[in-house]
Amino acid sequence: MDTALSTEGKAMSRFAEKDTAITGVGMSEVSRGATKSALALTVDAALQAMADAGLERSDIDGIATWPGDRADGSGFSAVGCAALQDAMRLEVNWYAGGGEAPGQYGAVFNAIGAIAAGLCRNVLIFRTMYEATARKTAYANSLLRAGERQAGPFSWYAPYYTYAAALQQALYFNLYVHKSGISPEQIGQIAVNQRRNAALNPNAIYKTPITIDEYLASPIIATPLHLYDCDVPIDGAAAIIVSRMDVARNLRNPPVRIEAIGSSMRYRNSWTQLEALDTQAQPKVAEMMWGRTDLKPGDVDIAQLYDGFSFHTINWLENFGFCERYGAKDFIEGGKRIALEGELPVNTGGGALSGGRLHAYGAVHEACTQLWGRAGQRQVKGEPQVCATSTSGGPLAGAMLLVRD
Amino acid sequence: MTDAEISVPGRILPVVDRDSEAFWTWGRKGRLAIHRCQECAYYIHPPVPFCPKCESRDVAPEAVSGRGNVVTFTVNHKQWVAGLPERYVLALVAIEEQDDVHIPCNIVGCDAQDVIFDMPVEVFFEPQEDLWIPLFRPRARP
Numbered sequence: 001m002d003t004a005l006s007t008e009g010k011a012m013s014r015f016a017e018k019d020t021a022i023t024g025v026g027m028s029e030v031s032r033g034a035t036k037s038a039l040a041l042t043v044d045a046a047l048q049a050m051a052d053a054g055l056e057r058s059d060i061d062g063i064a065t066w067p068g069d070r071a072d073g074s075g076f077s078a079v080g081c082a083a084l085q086d087a088m089r090l091e092v093n094w095y096a097g098g099g100e101a102p103g104q105y106g107a108v109f110n111a112i113g114a115i116a117a118g119l120c121r122n123v124l125i126f127r128t129m130y131e132a133t134a135r136k137t138a139y140a141n142s143l144l145r146a147g148e149r150q151a152g153p154f155s156w157y158a159p160y161y162t163y164a165a166a167l168q169q170a171l172y173f174n175l176y177v178h179k180s181g182i183s184p185e186q187i188g189q190i191a192v193n194q195r196r197n198a199a200l201n202p203n204a205i206y207k208t209p210i211t212i213d214e215y216l217a218s219p220i221i222a223t224p225l226h227l228y229d230c231d232v233p234i235d236g237a238a239a240i241i242v243s244r245m246d247v248a249r250n251l252r253n254p255p256v257r258i259e260a261i262g263s264s265m266r267y268r269n270s271w272t273q274l275e276a277l278d279t280q281a282q283p284k285v286a287e288m289m290w291g292r293t294d295l296k297p298g299d300v301d302i303a304q305l306y307d308g309f310s311f312h313t314i315n316w317l318e319n320f321g322f323c324e325r326y327g328a329k330d331f332i333e334g335g336k337r338i339a340l341e342g343e344l345p346v347n348t349g350g351g352a353l354s355g356g357r358l359h360a361y362g363a364v365h366e367a368c369t370q371l372w373g374r375a376g377q378r379q380v381k382g383e384p385q386v387c388a389t390s391t392s393g394g395p396l397a398g399a400m401l402l403v404r405d
Numbered sequence: 406m407t408d409a410e411i412s413v414p415g416r417i418l419p420v421v422d423r424d425s426e427a428f429w430t431w432g433r434k435g436r437l438a439i440h441r442c443q444e445c446a447y448y449i450h451p452p453v454p455f456c457p458k459c460e461s462r463d464v465a466p467e468a469v470s471g472r473g474n475v476v477t478f479t480v481n482h483k484q485w486v487a488g489l490p491e492r493y494v495l496a497l498v499a500i501e502e503q504d505d506v507h508i509p510c511n512i513v514g515c516d517a518q519d520v521i522f523d524m525p526v527e528v529f530f531e532p533q534e535d536l537w538i539p540l541f542r543p544r545a546r547p
Binding site for chain 2: 163170
């Protein structure tokens with residue numbers, strides 16, 4: 001953490017995120033095979049988010065996404081800023097889509113900067129996944145393609161049959177198991193808790209509750225990952241509107257303030273050479289976020305933590321400081337603390353494991369849904385005000401603290 | 406197709422550039438090449454022509470012992486493509502000379518269930534087209 005920056009920012013109120021808020025959210029139909037195009041799903045989510053905020057197309061003056069248009073057939077990011085802008089004929093002052101950012105929330109952090117720079121007032125931020133359809137047709141979300149030499153950071157893994165993120169990330173998770181002593185029964189609490197929450201979420205993909213025994217009996221993908229530790233590829237889109245605070249205060253919803261962000265890269269950004277392989281990039285990013293607010297981990301009411309794999313959620317529980325290093329196993333033991341009625345409800349809509357892989361934007365959508373008290377049967381009691389949310393693993397990490405105004 | 410007609414798929418090879426060429430080709434002479442600062446002796450991997458410790462630009466590949474230890478590993482259980490065996494080990498190995506240099510690899514020459522954390526291993530090379538792919542196998546604990 002840059003301590004001087006933290007001190008200066010607090011003294012001079014220079015943290016730009018505090019002058020922004022989420023004012024509307026939207027989500028398309030989420031499925032294991034859509035009947036609409038990726039662009040149609042994106043328009044659905046965008047229109048819903050705008051209507052939720054009480055904004056017209058002419059009010060949107062910025063667009064952002066992560067990682068931007070990837071026309072590679074993988075469905076990982078099927079729609080970029082340009083396609084959505086033209087589809088909706090939006091007239092904006094600023095736009096940005098790109099993958100080199102602090103994980104998926106890089107799009108939000110870019111929007112905060114653009115608002116602070118006076119470039120825009122209401123930014124439409126979206127994330128579109130079309131991986132369910134892509135898998136049915138041509139592409140198995142493999143990191144490797146037969147007959148093609150591999151360039152870039154994954155070239156170091158290429159010759160070793162590293163076909164999927166599950167296999168690569170299992171390297172971090174197996175070391176975490178070795179160091180922490182967490183048991184499979186404890187790990188399984190994440191998947192079981194999220195399936196229980198998904199049963200109360202009409203939009204979730206998998207709603208049938210699972211038991212710990214069913215978790216333990218599910219196939220192993222790569223040690224220590226079971227099938228139920230992995231998120232579910234889907235077709236769908238999520239959108240949020242981030243507005244300047246003075247604009248936000250005149251819109252329909254109580255602003256969900258962006259109280260603090262963590263965006264740092266004060267570690268080796270490498271999939272092979274991370275200093276702390278078992279905790280990945282998260283500790284310094286979380287530390288930065290806490291350095292930009294007076295709130296503490298004990299002030300957090302709910303947590304929407306990245307769950308590309310259940311171990312990411314376990315990692316974030318520790319790295320946000322909700323428990324001690326290697327203490328997550330005790331924190332999640334039995335699942336009571338992280339349940340809807342527990343002291344820290346986690347991934348309340350079922351997350352990506354059971355709700356579907358909207359890749360961190362499902363988490364922001366659920367955070368706002370809870371903070372606005374609209375979560376129906378899965379609504380956390382006691383009017384939650386503060387949500388911690390996070391993205392990604394490996395050398396990618398981003399974090400936000402959201403507070404209902 | 407019968408099993409006999411499905412061959413084990415080949416390894417996907419990396420794109421090689423000026424910096425990584427020694428790593429992927431010195432195996433021809435049985436040597437594992439790691440870039441090293443010629444002024445302060447720090448090993449730099451992935452190879453970069455700049456020393457992050459002393460800011461020297463005098464960096465060059467050097468042969469290391471080829472001995473290392475398993476930092477972390479995973480045993481694969483899923484068949485990702487036809488013909489690929491389900492059980493194989495992906496690992497990161499730290500070289501004996503400097504424990505923050507991690508080499509991704511497969512551990513071979515033993516059963517997958519026998520691979521353990523901190524296991525002593527040694528490099529050998531598998532020729533593939535114009536490259537020599539480093540792999541690691543168990544060695545006697547010193």
